[in-house]
Amino acid sequence: MARERLLVIGGDAAGMSAAAKVRREKQNVEIVVFERSPHTSYSACGMPYFIAGMVDKVESLIARSPEEFRQKYAIDARTGHEVLEIDPKAGRLRVLDRQAKVEQWESYDRLLIATGAVPFCPELANAHAEGIFGLSTLQSGIRIKEFLDREKPATAVVVGGGYIGLEMAEALICQGLKVSLVQRGKEVMETLDPDMGALVSQALRDVGVTLYLEESLQGFEAAEGRVNAVVTDQRTLPADIVILGMGARPNSHLAEEAGIPRGVKGAIRVTPRMQTGVEGIWAAGDCVESKNLVSGKPMHIALGTVANKQGVVAGINLAGGYGTFPGVLGTAVSKICKYEVARTGLRETDIRELGLEAVTATIRSRTRAGYYPGAGRITVKLLAEKGSGKLLGGQIVGLEGAAKRIDILATALYAGLHVQDLVDLDLSYAPPFSPVWDPVQTAARQLVSQL
Amino acid sequence: MARERLLVIGGDAAGMSAAAKVRREKQNVEIVVFERSPHTSYSACGMPYFIAGMVDKVESLIARSPEEFRQKYAIDARTGHEVLEIDPKAGRLRVLDRQAKVEQWESYDRLLIATGAVPFCPELANAHAEGIFGLSTLQSGIRIKEFLDREKPATAVVVGGGYIGLEMAEALICQGLKVSLVQRGKEVMETLDPDMGALVSQALRDVGVTLYLEESLQGFEAAEGRVNAVVTDQRTLPADIVILGMGARPNSHLAEEAGIPRGVKGAIRVTPRMQTGVEGIWAAGDCVESKNLVSGKPMHIALGTVANKQGVVAGINLAGGYGTFPGVLGTAVSKICKYEVARTGLRETDIRELGLEAVTATIRSRTRAGYYPGAGRITVKLLAEKGSGKLLGGQIVGLEGAAKRIDILATALYAGLHVQDLVDLDLSYAPPFSPVWDPVQTAARQLVSQL
Numbered sequence: 001m002a003r004e005r006l007l008v009i010g011g012d013a014a015g016m017s018a019a020a021k022v023r024r025e026k027q028n029v030e031i032v033v034f035e036r037s038p039h040t041s042y043s044a045c046g047m048p049y050f051i052a053g054m055v056d057k058v059e060s061l062i063a064r065s066p067e068e069f070r071q072k073y074a075i076d077a078r079t080g081h082e083v084l085e086i087d088p089k090a091g092r093l094r095v096l097d098r099q100a101k102v103e104q105w106e107s108y109d110r111l112l113i114a115t116g117a118v119p120f121c122p123e124l125a126n127a128h129a130e131g132i133f134g135l136s137t138l139q140s141g142i143r144i145k146e147f148l149d150r151e152k153p154a155t156a157v158v159v160g161g162g163y164i165g166l167e168m169a170e171a172l173i174c175q176g177l178k179v180s181l182v183q184r185g186k187e188v189m190e191t192l193d194p195d196m197g198a199l200v201s202q203a204l205r206d207v208g209v210t211l212y213l214e215e216s217l218q219g220f221e222a223a224e225g226r227v228n229a230v231v232t233d234q235r236t237l238p239a240d241i242v243i244l245g246m247g248a249r250p251n252s253h254l255a256e257e258a259g260i261p262r263g264v265k266g267a268i269r270v271t272p273r274m275q276t277g278v279e280g281i282w283a284a285g286d287c288v289e290s291k292n293l294v295s296g297k298p299m300h301i302a303l304g305t306v307a308n309k310q311g312v313v314a315g316i317n318l319a320g321g322y323g324t325f326p327g328v329l330g331t332a333v334s335k336i337c338k339y340e341v342a343r344t345g346l347r348e349t350d351i352r353e354l355g356l357e358a359v360t361a362t363i364r365s366r367t368r369a370g371y372y373p374g375a376g377r378i379t380v381k382l383l384a385e386k387g388s389g390k391l392l393g394g395q396i397v398g399l400e401g402a403a404k405r406i407d408i409l410a411t412a413l414y415a416g417l418h419v420q421d422l423v424d425l426d427l428s429y430a431p432p433f434s435p436v437w438d439p440v441q442t443a444a445r446q447l448v449s450q451l
Numbered sequence: 452m453a454r455e456r457l458l459v460i461g462g463d464a465a466g467m468s469a470a471a472k473v474r475r476e477k478q479n480v481e482i483v484v485f486e487r488s489p490h491t492s493y494s495a496c497g498m499p500y501f502i503a504g505m506v507d508k509v510e511s512l513i514a515r516s517p518e519e520f521r522q523k524y525a526i527d528a529r530t531g532h533e534v535l536e537i538d539p540k541a542g543r544l545r546v547l548d549r550q551a552k553v554e555q556w557e558s559y560d561r562l563l564i565a566t567g568a569v570p571f572c573p574e575l576a577n578a579h580a581e582g583i584f585g586l587s588t589l590q591s592g593i594r595i596k597e598f599l600d601r602e603k604p605a606t607a608v609v610v611g612g613g614y615i616g617l618e619m620a621e622a623l624i625c626q627g628l629k630v631s632l633v634q635r636g637k638e639v640m641e642t643l644d645p646d647m648g649a650l651v652s653q654a655l656r657d658v659g660v661t662l663y664l665e666e667s668l669q670g671f672e673a674a675e676g677r678v679n680a681v682v683t684d685q686r687t688l689p690a691d692i693v694i695l696g697m698g699a700r701p702n703s704h705l706a707e708e709a710g711i712p713r714g715v716k717g718a719i720r721v722t723p724r725m726q727t728g729v730e731g732i733w734a735a736g737d738c739v740e741s742k743n744l745v746s747g748k749p750m751h752i753a754l755g756t757v758a759n760k761q762g763v764v765a766g767i768n769l770a771g772g773y774g775t776f777p778g779v780l781g782t783a784v785s786k787i788c789k790y791e792v793a794r795t796g797l798r799e800t801d802i803r804e805l806g807l808e809a810v811t812a813t814i815r816s817r818t819r820a821g822y823y824p825g826a827g828r829i830t831v832k833l834l835a836e837k838g839s840g841k842l843l844g845g846q847i848v849g850l851e852g853a854a855k856r857i858d859i860l861a862t863a864l865y866a867g868l869h870v871q872d873l874v875d876l877d878l879s880y881a882p883p884f885s886p887v888w889d890p891v892q893t894a895a896r897q898l899v900s901q902l
Contacts, residue, residue, distance in 0.1 A: 013887070046822055046882050060822035163881075293877070304887045305880040326875050333879035342879055371497055371511035401855070404885075407878045408858045414876050415866030424777050425865050426744070427858045428784035428793055429756040430614075431497050436464070436755045438858075 004029045006318060007093055007108040009083045009254065011035030012042060013307035014285025014314070015114030016064065016077075021315025023073045029319075032106065033069070034081040034095055039138045040066050045304050047141030048164070051148065052171035058142055086111070086258035088278050110280050112314055113255055113268060117248035117286035117302040119164075125219035131227040132220060132242040135164055144243070148175055153240030156180070157230040158209075159217050161188030163334050165245025166200070169209045170336050172243070180210040180237050182217060182230065189341060191332065192395050193348050195362065196381050199397040203339035212237070217246075248302045250287045263289040267300040272324035274314040282318060284310035291327035294345045294392055294413055295354055301328050331410045333403045340403035344410045345393030346383060357386040361447035365439035367401040369431035378402040380443040382409075382419065389418045389451045394440075401433070408440050419447045455480045457769060458544060458559040460534045460705065462486030463493060464758035465736025465765070466565030467520065467528075472766025474524045480770075483557065484520070485532040485546055490589045491517050496755050498592035499615070502599065503622035509593055537562070537709035539729050561731050563765055564706055564719060568699035568737035568753040570615075576670035582678040583671060583693045586615055595694070599626055604691030607631070608681040609660075610668050612639030614785050616696025617651070620660045621787050623694070631661045631688050633668060633681065640792060642783065643846050644799050646813065647832050650848040654790035663688070668697075699753045701738045714740040718751040723775035725765040733769060735761035742778035745796050745843055745864055746805055752779050782861040784854045791854035795861045796844030797834060808837040812898035816890035818852040820882035829853040831894040833860075833870065840869045840902045845891075852884070859891050870898045 006022060008015045011033045019031050033040070041063040049055045066077040084103070085094040092107040119134030121127060131153070133144045147153070156172045158165045161183035172179045181188070181204065187197030188204060188211070201211055212232060220242065221229035230237045250267040252260075261277035263269040267289040270276055274284050285307035289298045306328055316323035331344040351358040360383050368375040376399025383393040394409035396402055412422060422444035429436055437445070457473060459466045462484045470482050484491070492514040500506045517528040535554070536545040543558040570585030572578060582604070584595045598604070607623045609616045612634035623630045632639070632655065638648030639655060639662070652662055663683060671693065672680035681688045701718040712728035714720040718740040719727055725735050736758035740749045757779055767774035782795040802809040811834050819826035827850025834844040845860035847853055863873060873895035880887055888896070 043820060043822070043882065043887070045880070045887075046820060049823060049882055054824055055822045303880070305878065308887055309875070327877075329877040331877045331879045333881045333884055335881060335883040344877070344879070369494060369497060371494070371506045372500060373505055401852075404852070404855060404879065405858070407856070407876075407889075408862050410877050410879065411859050411862040411866070411868075414872065415862070415868060417862075417866060421865065424760070425858075426778075426780040426782045426795070426861050427756065428782045428795070428855065428861065429496070429754070430784045430786060431494065431500055432786040433784055433791075433855055436494070436496070436759055 004109045005107065006031045006110050006112065007106060008033040008112045008114060009093070010114035010116055010285070011040035011077055011079065012044070012114070012116060013304050014311035015112065016041045016069065017308050017311025018112050018114065018284055018315040018318065019069070019075045020073055021312050022319045023075060025316070025319035025321060032076040032078065034083050034093070035077065035079045036082040036098070037137045037139050038079045040064060040069060040077050040079060042138040043304070044136065044138070047135060047138065048167035048171040050141055051145050051168070052174040054174070058138065061138060083254060086254050088258050088281060091280065110282065110318055112318065113276070113281065113283040113287060114285045114311065115251040115254060115287045118251045119244055119248055120246045121244060122217065122246070124217065126222040126227065127220060129220055129222035129227040130225055131240065132244065134244045135168060136248065147241060151240065154178060155238050156241045156243065157182060157237050157239040158243045158245055159230065160245035160247065161185065162190070162245055162247060163332065165243070166204065166334060166336050168243045168245060169204065170207065173208055179208070180212060182212045182215050182232055182237070184214070184216045186214055191330065191343050191347070192341070193381065196379070196395045196397055199379060200336070200339070200341050203336055203397070207337040248286065250300055252287050255283065255287070264298050265300040272326070273317045274310055274325060275317070282314050284314040293327040293329055295350060299328070299330070301330060303332065329410050329413050331406060333406060335403070338399055340396070340398055340400065342396045342403040342406035343394070344406050345391070345413045347393060348383065351383060351392055358383045358392060359386050359447060359450050361443050361450060363439065363443045363446055365442050366435055367399060368433060369435050372431040374400070376400055376402065378439050380439045382443045382447050384419045384447055384451070387451070389420060389448065391417055391419055391422065405438070405440050419444045419451070423448055455560045456558065457482045457561050457563065458557060459484040459563045459565060460544070461565035461567055461736070462491035462528055462530065463495070463565070463567060464755050465762035466563065467492045467515065468759050468762025469563050469565065469735055469766040469769065470520070470526050471524055472763050473770045474526060476767070476770035476772060483527040484529065485534050485544070486528065486530045487533040487549070488588045488590050489530045491515060491520060491528050491530065493589040494755070495587065495589070498586060498589065499618035499622040501592055502596050502619070503625040505625070509589065512589060534705060537705050539709050539732060542731065561733065561769055563769065564727070564732065564734040564738060565736045565762065566702040566705060566738045569702045570695055570699050571697045572695060573668065573697070575668065577673040577678065578671060580671055580673035580678040581676055582691065583695065585695045586619065587699065598692060602691065605629060606689050607692045607694065608633060608688050608690040609694045609696055610681065611696035611698065612636065613641070613696055613698060614783065616694070617655065617785060617787050619694045619696060620655065621658065624659055630659070631663060633663045633666050633683055633688070635665070635667045637665055642781065642794050642798070643792070644832065647830070647846045647848055650830060651787070651790070651792050654787055654848070658788040699737065701751055703738050706734065706738070715749050716751040723777065724768045725761055725776060726768070733765050735765040744778040744780055746801060750779070750781070752781060754783065780861050780864050782857060784857060786854070789850055791849055791851065793847045793854040793857035794845070795857050796842070796864045798844060799834065802834065802843055809834045809843060810837050810898060810901050812894050812901060814890065814894045814897055816893050817886055818850060819884060820886055823882040825851070827851055827853065829890050831890045833894045833898050835870045835898055835902070838902070840871060840899065842868055842870055842873065856889070856891050870895045870902070874899055
């Protein structure tokens with residue numbers, strides 16, 4: 001009997017986590033991974049720091065190379081190989097070897113789709129001019145860095161005020177550019193409530209970024225195929241380089257064409273075991289839908305932590321075991337120069353959409369005991385359900401040591417705790433780390449008094 | 452009808468939190484606090500940093516003065532007043548005004564005992580010589596600082612390797628002294644398992660402290676009433692100053708003499724509402740017993756966070772409301788120069804004492820993404836119940852950013868989570884804050900694989 005054959009589309013977090021997990025659990029299976037780019041298992045989240053010059057070598061961002069996978073895991077990781085079609089009936093993939101320019105059908109017993117997400121790129125005038133970059137693969141990061149080193153641009157416009165936009169704005173400030181940021185919403189970081197987003201907008205201004213809020217992108221101006229300005233509904237901003245940080249979409253067109261059911265934003269629908277609606281085909285990572293643990297609703301989230309976890313769960317099940325991925329809270333954290341921003345769970349607008357009513361408390365405190373050197377500001381906002389006091393979400397903006405406190409809230413949300421529980425938690429305290437009432441508990445105390 | 456009269460013995464964390472809470476909830480009650488020392492509401496935990504010279508003024512450590520309590524809260528906070536006797540039958544206290552040297556009976560309708568803890572001081576030769584200090588009240592901290600400034604000691608011996616011993620060792624190193632530490636146990640920090648304690652012992656050596664482990668204090672040598680050496684069972688160590696960090700005992704002799712039931716280590720036994728076994732008498736803070744939330748057993752813990760929370764709960768109930776204090780996990784954190792140490796829940800020895808069996812995992816990881824500047828070492832140990840995988844405890848030793856992760860474990864323990872839940876948590880991730888698998892989750896993954 002022939003060895004079982006597992007094919008994986010996509011060689012980053014989810015795909016390689018799954019492949020490695022299958023190999024650890026099972027020896028008699030052939031594992032082939034097709035990755036379009038030249039790289040496997042890299043830290044996409046590290047690219048802004050590489051571009052900022054804080055990380056010297058791009059190789060530092062690569063966790064494991066194709067050679068390592070081949071040698072240590074007996075995984076045939078084929079980079080430069082693009083999958084063009086999934087044929088679920090015949091159980092095969094049409095694969096293009098991009099260098100050899102050869103197409104070939106590869107058959108599978110089981111398939112894992114881990115195609116990730118792609119940055120949203122609007123179809124506007126000159127959108128493909130030189131100097132306009134999205135940030136997704138390691139290659140895209142390398143291209144930006146090479147452009148900066150070669151062209152020495154002086155002015156940059158970042159379009160979009162999400163995590164990638166903000167981290168790239170910081171990176172370009174670090175590289176000495178004059179940076180503007182265009183954001184359609186009222187404040188940057190729309191994963192926060194606007195009152196907390198306003199603190200982040202101010203933090204960006206403090207580090208020297210010029211903000212154009214409530215403006216929308218209309219197009220680009222270019223000369224000789226090269227961008228020189230960004231056009232909004234209100235002005236034209238000169239730009240030697242443009243970074244698009246307008247969000248990411250699940251890269252699910254192969255799945256769509258193969259008739260695999262999709263959900264929110266076109267993300268592939270999966271069971272908690274990471275199985276798609278088509279027998280023998282599994283999916284994980286930035287291309288799939290995840291359940292929000294607070295709302296119970298499906299959502300699309302493109303984050304390395306989630307992709308890694310889903311990859312492991314897919315691997316467990318593909319190896320014949322039993323594992324489930326419970327869902328997400330949308331926990332995220334970011335650093336913009338000295339400022340730290342974090343969020344988890346639902347925003348006020350999410351809570352209203354569910355037909356629920358929120359009680360909120362926002363407090364200002366310090367990251368350390370007031371008298372301890374380096375005590376910085378921290379603002380914590382908590383959201384709970386009216387009446388019950390069940391915790392629904394939390395947001396933190398502050399200086400050093402502020403943001404990782406979000407993990408207390410992420411753990412509390414996972415466990416379904418109420419705000420009185422937050423008050424009662426036996427959290428750690430010493431003057432270098434916290435005031436005697438941790439800011440999270442100070443916020444909880446205020447919220448309890450409002451219930 | 453006369454106004455109800457609430458008397459409080461002790462004007463620090465528990466006593467003043469309770470008094471302030473009662474006042475916020477209720478106007479028509481007379482509140483009198485008797486505090487033996489000259490200070491109210493100070494940060495005992497901040498004293499090592501004051502002694503180290505990191506905090507300039509001792510006043511910075513005082514949250515609220517007696518005058519503030521009088522003016523803002525209409526609380527009659529009488530410093531320099533020592534309670535000598537509780538007479539529960541007559542509902543009165545015998546109080547000494549230390550300055551005026553006058554004794555007086557003060558009657559109460561309700562009484563709160565918040566007498567705190569006292570450092571353990573062994574009855575050994577020359578134990579009361581000049582230059583030997585415990586650290587408890589703000590006054591004791593001031594006396595140490597004055598001694599250092601005035602006498603310029605060159606060599607110090609710290610007896611005891613708990614938090615106070617370690618933080619004082621650091622403080623004295625900061626002040627340029629040659630510091631030795633004598634510890635009876637195999638490693639310092641016996642609130643950790645010995646394997647994790649060994650990392651802290653090494654950290655202390657790294658910052659220049661000479662350790663004498665598995666040695667016990669026999670006495671002191673003194674000349675003209677002044678200490679000049681510490682005698683152990685193995686050697687005599689020259690010492691210009693000696694700090695006793697041999698643990699704290701509940702200051703409960705008044706309660707004992709009044710026939711109020713006591714428990715572990717003589718700590719006052721209280722209900723979850725902070726009521727003692729004697730009608731009308733309540734107690735909170737370092738002088739009472741607390742329930743360990745993991746073992747379910749009573750324990751004595753002397754920590755500012757716990758004292759503050761218990762004070763608030765006592766205040767709610769004394770004001771006629773309903774509040775309970777659920778218990779403690781023994782969560783604690785400390786910083787020794789660049790090293791961070793934290794713990795929560797049960798140790799291996801605690802688990803064995805309960806007749807349970809533990810599975811443990813200890814992993815080494817980094818505080819940030821490996822490629823991000825400043826990524827430091829972190830060691831995480833998790834303890835779970837064999838079979839069920841229920842989390843029972845956690846310990847962390849590492850560099851900057853390591854220790855506050857203990858709060859994830861404290862929250863998980865409070866919620867009764869299992870190690871698989873820890874793996875599934877949606878914790879925050881960005882390269883400046885964490886590897887893509889948070890070290891806590893890396894440890895949980897390893898533990899799951901051992902269950």
